[in-house]
Amino acid sequence: MKLLSVLLWSSLLATMAPSAWAQANTIPSQPHLLVKGEARRLVMPDRFGLQLNIEETDMDADAARRRVQDNVARVLALFKQHKAVDGSVRADNLRIGPATRYEQSRQVFIGTRVSRQLRASFASVKAMQDVLGALKANENVQVSSLAPTYSGEVALRRELKGEAAAKTRESAQGLAKAYGTKVRGLYSISDVAPDFAYGIQAGQWPQPGEDGEYLDRISVTGSYAPASAPAPAAPESIEAGPITYTENVYAIFLISDGT
Numbered sequence: 001m002k003l004l005s006v007l008l009w010s011s012l013l014a015t016m017a018p019s020a021w022a023q024a025n026t027i028p029s030q031p032h033l034l035v036k037g038e039a040r041r042l043v044m045p046d047r048f049g050l051q052l053n054i055e056e057t058d059m060d061a062d063a064a065r066r067r068v069q070d071n072v073a074r075v076l077a078l079f080k081q082h083k084a085v086d087g088s089v090r091a092d093n094l095r096i097g098p099a100t101r102y103e104q105s106r107q108v109f110i111g112t113r114v115s116r117q118l119r120a121s122f123a124s125v126k127a128m129q130d131v132l133g134a135l136k137a138n139e140n141v142q143v144s145s146l147a148p149t150y151s152g153e154v155a156l157r158r159e160l161k162g163e164a165a166a167k168t169r170e171s172a173q174g175l176a177k178a179y180g181t182k183v184r185g186l187y188s189i190s191d192v193a194p195d196f197a198y199g200i201q202a203g204q205w206p207q208p209g210e211d212g213e214y215l216d217r218i219s220v221t222g223s224y225a226p227a228s229a230p231a232p233a234a235p236e237s238i239e240a241g242p243i244t245y246t247e248n249v250y251a252i253f254l255i256s257d258g259t
Helices: 061-081 125-135 153-178
Strands: 006-009 032-043 047-058 095-103 106-122 141-149 181-190 218-221 237-240 243-257
Touching: 032 153, 047 061, 047 125, 061 106, 061 125, 106 125, 125 141, 153 181, 153 243
Parallel strands: 006 032
Antiparallel strands: 032 243, 047 106, 047 141, 095 106, 181 243, 218 237
16 A cells, blocks of 8 residues: 555644744655644642732822832732732832823823832632732722633643653554554654644644633622612622643654555
8 A cells, every 4th residue: 555644633622832842844755644642631720810000190200109119018018918929929110101191182291100010929719809809909000910820830731741742652553553554663743733745834733623612711700789879889709710731742753564
């Protein structure tokens, strides 16, 4: 039987992973199989990141700076009080620049804008929610993002990459058997989709449907009474969804006929 170059992808759902190994730039002239292995793991986050933007605008630049620094000190105290994860607290440098707005199609100077960004992570949703409850966010102290993470991500990705690599060998052996050929050995391996003569662009390997996909998320929900109603508003609740980690590995195996 004439040997064919065959393209195979594994059946697991996937998202593209960042490159960690060098992509092979050429394909062999010998008969070969190009296969893809994927490994996926669903985990619940154990770190909850919070990013704040603290900003003031004033004709008196020093007054704006002082108010920003006062708010920064208050927020950092909240981070400490609610036990932010060690090493997670970050305070960016002050950013200072002119502030303008449009009035009757004219750009009008309204003062100097001073801002800083603060970041911290917490070991539970409750701790982060407690910070938000005490924060009293307003136009000068704004929550810019909430993000769940997993503290064991580095080790998990290493494990998944090993599983994905093993799947490429399993796929190659199964396909070679189906075509009456034998796997001679590994030619190249990468975690970036090849850009070869198969018509597949780097990072654009065919993907399965989106049914059953999980999203990394933190959602903030809550109900509020109308302004005219005497009843107090219900407090916000924060819910964290699962995080899906996926690693992809692409390998080229040389093959020979089965004789």
